Amino acid sequence: MAIPPSDRWLPKLVLSPTLAASLLFVYGFILITIALSFTESRLLPNWEWAGLERYDELFDNERFWVSAKNLAIFGSLFIGISLVVGLLMAILLDQKIRGEGFLRAIYLYPMALSFIVTGNAWKWLLNPGLGLERIVQQWGWTSFTFDWLVNPDRAIYTVVIAGVWQSSGFAMALFLAGLRGVDSEIIKAAQVDGASLPTIYRRIIIPSLRPVFFSVTLILAHIAIKSFDLVMALTGGGPGTSSDVPAIFMYQFSFTRGQLGVGAASAVMMLMTIVAVMVPLMYAEARSGRDR
Amino acid sequence: MKFKQTAIAIAAATLMASVVSAAEVEVLHWWTSGGEAKSVAELKKMMEAKGHKWKDFAVAGGAGDAAMTALKARVVSGNPPTAAQIKGPSIQEWAKEGALGNINDAAKDWDKLLPKAVADVMKYKGNYVAAPVNVHRVNWLWINQDALNKAGGKAPTTYDEFFALADKFKAQGIVAIAHGGQPWQDATVFESVVLGLGGAKFYNDALVKLDSAALASPTMEKSFDTLAKIKTYIDKDASGRDWNLATAMVMNGKGGMQFMGDWAKGEFTAANKVSGKDYTCAAAPGTANSYTFNIDSFAMFNVKAADAKKGQLDLATAIMSPEFQEVFNLNKGSIPVRPGVNKAKFDACATKSMADFDSTAKTGGLVASFAHGMAIPSATQGAIVDVIAKFMNSTMSSKDAVAALVKASKTK
Numbered sequence: 029m030a031i032p033p034s035d036r037w038l039p040k041l042v043l044s045p046t047l048a049a050s051l052l053f054v055y056g057f058i059l060i061t062i063a064l065s066f067t068e069s070r071l072l073p074n075w076e077w078a079g080l081e082r083y084d085e086l087f088d089n090e091r092f093w094v095s096a097k098n099l100a101i102f103g104s105l106f107i108g109i110s111l112v113v114g115l116l117m118a119i120l121l122d123q124k125i126r127g128e129g130f131l132r133a134i135y136l137y138p139m140a141l142s143f144i145v146t147g148n149a150w151k152w153l154l155n156p157g158l159g160l161e162r163i164v165q166q167w168g169w170t171s172f173t174f175d176w177l178v179n180p181d182r183a184i185y186t187v188v189i190a191g192v193w194q195s196s197g198f199a200m201a202l203f204l205a206g207l208r209g210v211d212s213e214i215i216k217a218a219q220v221d222g223a224s225l226p227t228i229y230r231r232i233i234i235p236s237l238r239p240v241f242f243s244v245t246l247i248l249a250h251i252a253i254k255s256f257d258l259v260m261a262l263t264g265g266g267p268g269t270s271s272d273v274p275a276i277f278m279y280q281f282s283f284t285r286g287q288l289g290v291g292a293a294s295a296v297m298m299l300m301t302i303v304a305v306m307v308p309l310m311y312a313e314a315r316s317g318r319d320r
Numbered sequence: 321m322k323f324k325q326t327a328i329a330i331a332a333a334t335l336m337a338s339v340v341s342a343a344e345v346e347v348l349h350w351w352t353s354g355g356e357a358k359s360v361a362e363l364k365k366m367m368e369a370k371g372h373k374w375k376d377f378a379v380a381g382g383a384g385d386a387a388m389t390a391l392k393a394r395v396v397s398g399n400p401p402t403a404a405q406i407k408g409p410s411i412q413e414w415a416k417e418g419a420l421g422n423i424n425d426a427a428k429d430w431d432k433l434l435p436k437a438v439a440d441v442m443k444y445k446g447n448y449v450a451a452p453v454n455v456h457r458v459n460w461l462w463i464n465q466d467a468l469n470k471a472g473g474k475a476p477t478t479y480d481e482f483f484a485l486a487d488k489f490k491a492q493g494i495v496a497i498a499h500g501g502q503p504w505q506d507a508t509v510f511e512s513v514v515l516g517l518g519g520a521k522f523y524n525d526a527l528v529k530l531d532s533a534a535l536a537s538p539t540m541e542k543s544f545d546t547l548a549k550i551k552t553y554i555d556k557d558a559s560g561r562d563w564n565l566a567t568a569m570v571m572n573g574k575g576g577m578q579f580m581g582d583w584a585k586g587e588f589t590a591a592n593k594v595s596g597k598d599y600t601c602a603a604a605p606g607t608a609n610s611y612t613f614n615i616d617s618f619a620m621f622n623v624k625a626a627d628a629k630k631g632q633l634d635l636a637t638a639i640m641s642p643e644f645q646e647v648f649n650l651n652k653g654s655i656p657v658r659p660g661v662n663k664a665k666f667d668a669c670a671t672k673s674m675a676d677f678d679s680t681a682k683t684g685g686l687v688a689s690f691a692h693g694m695a696i697p698s699a700t701q702g703a704i705v706d707v708i709a710k711f712m713n714s715t716m717s718s719k720d721a722v723a724a725l726v727k728a729s730k731t732k
């Protein structure tokens with residue numbers, strides 16, 4: 029059957045506004061931000077060239093390094109624990125148990141909440157005077173303390189707890205879908221060969237989930253790097269500035285302190301972080317896809 | 321055909337709208353809560369009485385952060401509002417960007433009405449570019465009256481008395497110092513301590529002029545020592561607590577006292593608490609003869625059209641009128657910025673604040689609040705507040721804090 033000529037140009041025409049919009053509003057603004065980071069911009073954009081001065085200021089700012097360190101701690105723990113917990117829950121749910129649909133919904137439900145809600149709920153749970161610590165002490169274990177939320181050295185870990193609670197169900201859903209896609213013939217063959225269930229998971233099923241690991245890591249990594257609302261609601265970057273993350277740093281410098289240039293420089297550093305994490309991941313994934 | 325008509329109608333409507341908006345007075349503010357909204361409605365009424373059309377541009381949230389973001393978008397797009405709620409050195413920052421207009425025509429007698437320290441904030445290169453609305457005093461100490469009576473009934477005037485009183489509060493089993501662990505609240509306590517220990521001149525040198533000799537002085541180190549001691553009287557749940565919750569602690573007797581500006585009085589009043597009976601307002605220790613002011617103001621933007629300019633000047637005149645100053649400040653809990661306002665309806669704390677405002681304006685004890693963006697540009701202020709917040713939330717020594725403070729003060 030001949031393809032009508034409209035089929036050739038219609039899809040392109042329909043997609044072109046979205047393409048133009050993403051080119052302008054995503055890539056165009058990335059370029060503007062990069063340009064701003066090399067200028068004297070203070071309160072408003074100002075195109076006077078300043079070279080690398082804004083980056084000097086940024087790297088000299090102790091708070092930026094605190095936020096970078098926090099991002100490293102939060103990012104690695106959040107992604108790592110969400111992956112492990114999500115995979116574990118998916119494997120347990122995959123044992124053909126009763127009420128799977130119900131349980132799956134329960135684990136996935138936190139994903140339906142916004143990070144603001146999660147942050148506020150965990151703020152109350154973790155507050156020593158209101159939540160967990162007080163309840164356990166009232167139960168009689170009076171020496172119990174759990175004050176991470178108000179402890180400057182531990183506050184960032186409470187963000188990990190709340191983040192994992194919210195996102196591990198999502199990781200589980202993706203892993204579960206992946207598990208369902210594994211060819212049951214291979215598993216049966218392995219069983220005939222006398223492989224135990226843990227061995228089957230370790231040697232056959234989990235390695236075959238590789239593309240799922242890739243997608244989950246990709247999604248969680250960008251949630252981690254742009255995380256703003258969760259930290260704002262849970263700790264407000266505090267106590268002090270101890271649980272500051274780059275997104276908060278960027279917002280405050282750009283919009284409340286009249287240092288648009290420094291804010292833009294920190295945004296560029298965030299972009300570089302994403303690129304540094306994503307590009308090797310995507311490269312490795314593309315290569316393994318070709319090898320197969 | 322239909323489409324064409326609609327397009328013409330839309331174009332005509334837009335054109336008309338832009339013609340109408342030239343005669344409008346558009347005011348950006350973030351006074352959206354009960355008492356504040358009432359105050360703004362008063363201004364609207366006065367402007368409408370003069371035949372101007374009032375256009376409200378209220379952006380709530382984030383203590384003005386959201387409003388500032390909206391304002392920047394408007395100014396960058398070349399369509400600024402008539403006036404916007406901007407205060408302190410931010411007025412200078414906006415004026416430097418060339419965004420503000422001159423309102424000298426409405427401000428002929430303002431030099432006589434306003435203390436010099438206040439007038440300087442409203443001017444850019446000798447011209448008035450903003451109109452002050454009210455005065456908040458920041459260096460207050462709010463004390464629960466019952467707890468104070470049990471502890472001898474005398475508000476502390478020095479830090480020795482202050483810590484003695486705090487010990488007594490502790491012995492009563494209450495949180496001696498109600499505080500919220502947010503950076504701006506830490507900075508509020510810090511500036512009252514510096515003012516109390518060093519006096520107005522030292523405060524001015526250190527936190528307004530950012531003189532490095534003053535910043536690195538032993539007095540500053542002592543201020544940090546005192547702050548460290550204050551820290552030991554604060555409960556550990558304070559981290560992240562909002563200021564009004566800390567005020568509520570003083571109100572219901574869970575907390576003894578709080579360092580906070582006079583907007584705290586609004587909370588007491590809203591809860592039907594009476595000063596002298598339920599709570600005491602006292603100047604923070606050692607600051608009875610000084611006054612840290614936090615003044616809200618409207619910065620006036622460059623408007624082109626002649627009738628818009630007239631509306632702007634009328635707005636400035638209305639803001640400074642005794643009638644508006646009285647009504648607005650009764651609702652807001654602050655005091656009028658000019659003399660000649662009927663004082664009959666103001667309560668004891670406000671009357672004391674007015675008397676102190678007048679007397680300190682003469683003695684030089686009237687200083688700009690650094691923690692509330694009245695003294696130094698936002699970038700420098702932010703860097704210094706970071707140091708204080710870090711000090712409050714770590715085991716940093718006073719010596720290191722002073723060194724960090726000197727470094728932060730060089731932020732441009």
